[in-house]
Amino acid sequence: MKAFINTxxxxxxxxxxxxRILYTLGILLIYRLGSYITLPGIDPxxxxxxxxxxxxxxxxxLNMFSGGAFSNASIFALGIMPYISASIVIQLLGIAVPYFQxxxxxxxxxxxxxxxxxxxLTVGILLLQAPGYIANLHSQIPxxxxxxxxxxxxxxxxxxxxxxxxxxxxLGEKITDKGIGNGISxxxxxxxxxxxPFAFASEFFTRLERQGGGMVALLVEIILLGAVILGCILLVxxxxxxxxxxAKRIVGNKQYGGVRQYIPLxxxxxxxxxxxxxxALMFIPITVVGFAxxxxxxxxxxxxxxxxxxxxxxxxxxxxxxxxxxxxxxTINPTQxxxxxxxxxxxxxxxxxxxxxxxxxxxIMSKITLPGSIFLAIVAILPTFAILAGISNQFAHFYGxxxxxxxxxxxxxxxxxxxxxxxxxHYDGLMKTGRIKGRSGGAY
Numbered sequence: 541m542k543a544f545i546n547t548x549x550x551x552x553x554x555x556x557x558x559x560r561i562l563y564t565l566g567i568l569l570i571y572r573l574g575s576y577i578t579l580p581g582i583d584p585x586x587x588x589x590x591x592x593x594x595x596x597x598x599x600x601x602l603n604m605f606s607g608g609a610f611s612n613a614s615i616f617a618l619g620i621m622p623y624i625s626a627s628i629v630i631q632l633l634g635i636a637v638p639y640f641q642x643x644x645x646x647x648x649x650x651x652x653x654x655x656x657x658x659x660x661l662t663v664g665i666l667l668l669q670a671p672g673y674i675a676n677l678h679s680q681i682p683x684x685x686x687x688x689x690x691x692x693x694x695x696x697x698x699x700x701x702x703x704x705x706x707x708x709x710x711l712g713e714k715i716t717d718k719g720i721g722n723g724i725s726x727x728x729x730x731x732x733x734x735x736x737p738f739a740f741a742s743e744f745f746t747r748l749e750r751q752g753g754g755m756v757a758l759l760v761e762i763i764l765l766g767a768v769i770l771g772c773i774l775l776v777x778x779x780x781x782x783x784x785x786x787a788k789r790i791v792g793n794k795q796y797g798g799v800r801q802y803i804p805l806x807x808x809x810x811x812x813x814x815x816x817x818x819x820a821l822m823f824i825p826i827t828v829v830g831f832a833x834x835x836x837x838x839x840x841x842x843x844x845x846x847x848x849x850x851x852x853x854x855x856x857x858x859x860x861x862x863x864x865x866x867x868x869x870x871t872i873n874p875t876q877x878x879x880x881x882x883x884x885x886x887x888x889x890x891x892x893x894x895x896x897x898x899x900x901x902x903x904i905m906s907k908i909t910l911p912g913s914i915f916l917a918i919v920a921i922l923p924t925f926a927i928l929a930g931i932s933n934q935f936a937h938f939y940g941x942x943x944x945x946x947x948x949x950x951x952x953x954x955x956x957x958x959x960x961x962x963x964x965x966h967y968d969g970l971m972k973t974g975r976i977k978g979r980s981g982g983a984y
Contacts (some may be wrong), residue, residue, distance in 0.1 A: 541943065554961060554965055557958065563718055564719030566967045567715050575606070575614045578614060590611055595742075604934075604937055612659065616704045617701060619731065620728060625665055625824070668696040670697070720957050728946060743935035809905075812945045814866075815920050818856055848928065854924075872905055881897065
């Protein structure tokens with residue numbers, strides 16, 4: 541406890557770090573306040589049907605990612621997911637389209653162009669999603685909840701929802717530039733955390749209503765949740781160290797000695813981004829059908845809006861595996877690692893430098909990424925098994941990677957940045973036993 545207090549004091553002493561943390565907290569407070577501002581022209585006291593609709597299924601998950609703004613008919617109701625969807629499209633285009641590949645190689649100027657295109661595409665997605673959300677409002681809440689019903693209300697609401705998401709995106713960028721941590725990830729995480737008390741309360745009262753052993757069962761569920769959190773931490777931080785023999789010339793006697801070092805390759809080098817991107821794609825069907833109730837749908841739309849259905853979870857898991865390989869390929873560059881090793885006089889015993897080393901590292905990454913991606917997919921679909929086991933829908937969401945892995949990954953990343961500020965100014969880090977490994981850790 542004393543060490544923790546000293547760390548807090550050290551953080552407060554560093555003016556730049558203190559300012560960044562306070563700035564981040566201020567931005568997150570603005571975001572949370574905005575999630576309770578209802579669209580103009582709607583009575584916030586008559587949203588019971590909408591809140592019931594978003595208490596389970598895919599819409600319940602979407603409501604969690606927006607921090608409850610979806611069920612509040614808030615100006616931030618569509619959250620940050622449209623921006624995530626636009627980012628997916630742009631990154632996929634960066635693989636297939638030469639124009640985007642050139643921009644990626646242009647450095648900072650290319651990055652600015654890509655960001656601008658992503659923003660424009662986000663607006664396009666919002667102009668498709670917002671009318672669907674407004675149509676769902678008309679179908680879910682009574683006419684008396686609207687102070688006026690005409691085309692002007694629909695048009696202004698679409699504009700407000702679009703501007704709301706763009707403002708949230710801007711808040712995330714401000715956190716990244718002037719705050720601490722990744723702004724977009726923090727906004728998603730704070731929305732998830734905001735729903736956690738409601739999920740616990742829902743499960744608590746559900747258990748109270750049941751006869752015999754309700755509280756004991758709740759305690760067991762909390763223990764299991766703690767075990768899942770521990771598993772998520774291990775998955776996010778897990779690394780496999782590959783030995784690399786460095787030839788080191790001993791000055792004076794012209795002899796060479798071997799110094800064994802390691803390249804830490806992570807089992808899950810992609811972090812939580814595969815889950816965020818896969819979940820954004822799984823929200824597309826419910827968006828296309830206008831956020832309608834799943835039981836009113838049929839065919840393909842019903843299949844991919846059934847949160848506990850086999851095909852929904854199978855496709856979700858498959859997307860996570862694919863995106864894990866995709867992001868690992870972006871994060872880990874075997875060619876660059878091979879060149880760095882050669883430049884520093886290093887080599888892998890039994891493997892020739894150059895092309896053979898690149899092939900070896902690529903093969904190793906493929907082998908260790910497969911079990912990591914499968915485990916990531918299993919953790920992500922755990923809520924379905926929790927719901928089938930009788931756990932309430934809201935609480936069950938916290939058994940899966942869509943929530944816990946995001947929370948764990950973002951928290952570790954943020955703590956890693958804070959620790960870096962402390963160590964740069966010659967203070968003790970957050971942990972004396974070693975550096976915190978965030979999702980971006982483990983670089984060669």
